[in-house]
Amino acid sequence: MTAPPKPLSLSAERALSGTVSVPGDKSISHRSLMLGAVASGRTTITGLLEGEDVLATAAAMTKMGAVIARGDTAWTVDGVGGALLEPESALDLGNSGTSARLLMGLIAAHPITATLIGDDSLQARPMGRVTAPLGDMGATFASRGGRLPLTITGAAQPMPIEYTLPVASAQVKSAVLLAGLNTPGDTIVHEGEVTRDHSERMLRGFGAEVEVTETDRGRTIRLRGQPHLSGQAIRVPGDISSAAFPIVAGLIVAGSRVTVTGVGLNPTRTGILEALGLLGANVGVSKDGAAGAEPVGDITVEAGPLTAADIPARLAPLMIDEYPILMVAAAFADGDTEMRGLAELRVKESDRLAVMAEGLAACGVPLRLLDDGIVITGSGGRAIPGGARIDSHLDHRIAMSFAVLGLNAAAPVLVDDARPIETSFPGFAALMQSLGVSAHVDDQER
Numbered sequence: 001m002t003a004p005p006k007p008l009s010l011s012a013e014r015a016l017s018g019t020v021s022v023p024g025d026k027s028i029s030h031r032s033l034m035l036g037a038v039a040s041g042r043t044t045i046t047g048l049l050e051g052e053d054v055l056a057t058a059a060a061m062t063k064m065g066a067v068i069a070r071g072d073t074a075w076t077v078d079g080v081g082g083a084l085l086e087p088e089s090a091l092d093l094g095n096s097g098t099s100a101r102l103l104m105g106l107i108a109a110h111p112i113t114a115t116l117i118g119d120d121s122l123q124a125r126p127m128g129r130v131t132a133p134l135g136d137m138g139a140t141f142a143s144r145g146g147r148l149p150l151t152i153t154g155a156a157q158p159m160p161i162e163y164t165l166p167v168a169s170a171q172v173k174s175a176v177l178l179a180g181l182n183t184p185g186d187t188i189v190h191e192g193e194v195t196r197d198h199s200e201r202m203l204r205g206f207g208a209e210v211e212v213t214e215t216d217r218g219r220t221i222r223l224r225g226q227p228h229l230s231g232q233a234i235r236v237p238g239d240i241s242s243a244a245f246p247i248v249a250g251l252i253v254a255g256s257r258v259t260v261t262g263v264g265l266n267p268t269r270t271g272i273l274e275a276l277g278l279l280g281a282n283v284g285v286s287k288d289g290a291a292g293a294e295p296v297g298d299i300t301v302e303a304g305p306l307t308a309a310d311i312p313a314r315l316a317p318l319m320i321d322e323y324p325i326l327m328v329a330a331a332f333a334d335g336d337t338e339m340r341g342l343a344e345l346r347v348k349e350s351d352r353l354a355v356m357a358e359g360l361a362a363c364g365v366p367l368r369l370l371d372d373g374i375v376i377t378g379s380g381g382r383a384i385p386g387g388a389r390i391d392s393h394l395d396h397r398i399a400m401s402f403a404v405l406g407l408n409a410a411a412p413v414l415v416d417d418a419r420p421i422e423t424s425f426p427g428f429a430a431l432m433q434s435l436g437v438s439a440h441v442d443d444q445e446r
């Protein structure tokens with residue numbers, strides 16, 4: 001990032017009220033560009049998230065031969081119809097783990113070489129979880145310690161694998177399935193815990209044969225290799241991971257009522273709604289439609305007392321990105337909220353467990369940090385002390401979570417840098433302002 005840091009704080013002088021819609025789902029946006037780029041013919045995408053992460057995927061697919069354009073009402077992707085071209089320069093994936101891992105999957109079964117680079121946050125994230133199975137399929141990698149910058153050479157004759165995910169990760173599952181597209185035979189992935197299934201749904205939409213079987217030990221996904229993929233018309237629903245911020249804001253500022261419309265409600269993503277329900281939050285959901293294979297609806301919340309609860313570890317893969325903002329909700333519940341099963345939070349854009357604990361403690365929220373979780377003692381609805389400057393560690397979700405925490409704080413909570421919010425939620429501060437929040441943005445480095 002070359003621009004100077006942009007400190008941000010939010011405050012609420014009155015209750016929040018209004019109806020908003022949030023930008024498109026990030027996971028679905030990445031996948032629509034990637035599948036559109038390898039399919040034959042034209043894919044049109046409405047509601048694409050125009051955040052930096054997704055734009056990094058678009059730029060990478062362009063370098064590998066797809067023709068991608070932003071029209072007045074939709075994006076178009078003219079696919080390569082199978083064979084990706086070797087990029088002439090490094091693929092810069094910025095802050096985006098999804099771009100890095102899913103693209104490695106796509107490239108792994110094409111006989112091309114590509115170098116992947118990213119920002120300081122992405123360079124710190126583990127890639128061994130994808131290089132291991134993709135190596136079994138025949139790809140080779142050069143990197144220092146399995147991290148970016150990394151050079152991948154795809155297999156000239158990729159081999160199908162049957163792979164059991166060692167961690168609950170939709171990115172790893174998707175990387176293997178995407179590699180399976182250009183691989184003869186069946187590629188099989190077993191997941192012990194169900195993770196977001198946007199890839200499976202969208203692969204089917206593009207014409208691939210994907211068989212999913214569910215057992216009490218999780219799910220098995222079998223992809224028939226070398227399908228003919230044809231361009232599709234895709235409508236991207238609003239991102240529930242982004243909706244979670246105005247939703248929690250509406251829950252913690254007394255008297256508020258907030259509706260978010262057109263949100264993706266895929267059951268592999270709605271753990272946050274169940275978790276908020278456990279805290280006794282007043283959350284209403286109307287499932288009223290679909291965007292292709294993805295269910296969509298509206299979410300309405302009303303502020304009210306929150307009660308501490310144990311958040312079961314089984315929810316982790318169904319809401320992994322929402323834990324930072326759930327911790328903010330827990331800071332206002334009455335009593336101790338315990339969340340477990342969160343080891344994966346330590347390898348996101350930042351170590352989200354440690355960074356949330358550090359920031360909450362600086363704001364005067366009592367807590368106990370565990371190896372794989374956290375116990376937060378909530379204020380029972382009263383304002384938390386606040387009065388801290390938060391280091392958001394290049395992590396958009398940390399930045400937005402602490403901005404929301406500041407809405408019910410005795411003294412301002414200043415987030416050091418709002419720039420990373422552009423990766424997933426362009427227009428975040430303006431959307432919050434439309435609900436009645438005051439935003440204080442400072443373009444000058446302090």
Ligand SMILES: O=C(O)C1=C[C@@H](OP(=O)(O)O)[C@@H](O)[C@H](O)C1
Pocket residue numbers: 026027028098168169170171172174196320321344
């Ligand atoms: O597949 C995806 O689109 C994503 C999967 C999750 O990562 P993991 O697979 O590492 O859990 C999530 O945190 C990320 O924001 C998006």
Ligand SMILES: C=C(OP(=O)(O)O)C(=O)O
Pocket residue numbers: 026053095096097098099321348349397424
């Ligand atoms: C973890 C996230 O994204 P990624 O892995 O794509 O960087 C996120 O958006 O919270």
